[in-house]
Amino acid sequence: MSAERETRLIVISPASEITPDQVSRAIHAMGKNVTVKESCYGAVVEGQRDIVRQVVSEIKSMDPNGVFSKVRAYPAGDPRRCRAHHGTRPGFAQLEQEWNDLWKIQYGLDRADRGEKARKRKTPGKLPVGEFKKICEVKR
């Protein structure tokens, strides 16, 4: 397989109004030389690196803050990973966890686009000796 191969997961935020079906149809309609696989979280796109990146950026333009993507190591439909071939999916727990959090990130991106600033972080201060003694149970 070519080293120029890139496989990308396109993950749609739960708060987005786009559906995985819309994403895969849009990619098919582009007519690019890529493989598309619709999935529950979005789609898997595979092909030449530059074409895949172009496709991903076009899909992101449908909902800039609601569509996320990352590289996937294994090719789409690889028998070692694809569930249709009884492959294992060790990365799915992480993907599921992050998919659950994407609505928060989408909200954060929307607010950041409106120019909101980050709140000041509370820096942990020094621990008073009295409290430290209580923790250590030295004070009796």
Place this chain on the structure above:
Amino acid sequence: MKIFIDPPNSLILFDLVERSGHEPLSTMAAIQEKIDRTEIDMPPMNLSLEDVMLGLKYAGIEVPSGVRGRLAVWGPMIEAAEAAVIMEDCPYSFGCVGCHRANLMVRYMIKRKNIPVLNVNYPNNEDEATDLVVEIREFLEGLK
């Protein structure tokens, strides 16, 4: 710039770094090279002799093999990194949960490399997510 992300398989960090026009260094890309270039059964579960030797560069022989195996993948990424974004206080199931010692070693290696590092907290609500996004954006814009 090449940005190391920790957890190195995070979709959120990968996407936010890429949105800012930088190149995220992720486990997925490192494993993809092994899948495409080496004839081994199932990376990263199966290793080549080169990986074993590479792991020894970062941790001694007495260190558990799992740590060395992970560092064989992450070590070269940390060496190539020009900055790092680290997410802290993550839930137990977030990121590479197999070996906490390997994760601690990664933090130590990043600290020793003396590169710009941003520590962000895992977002538990919308306000914290806004803080995360803004902090990452400001940090990455400042690197350009």
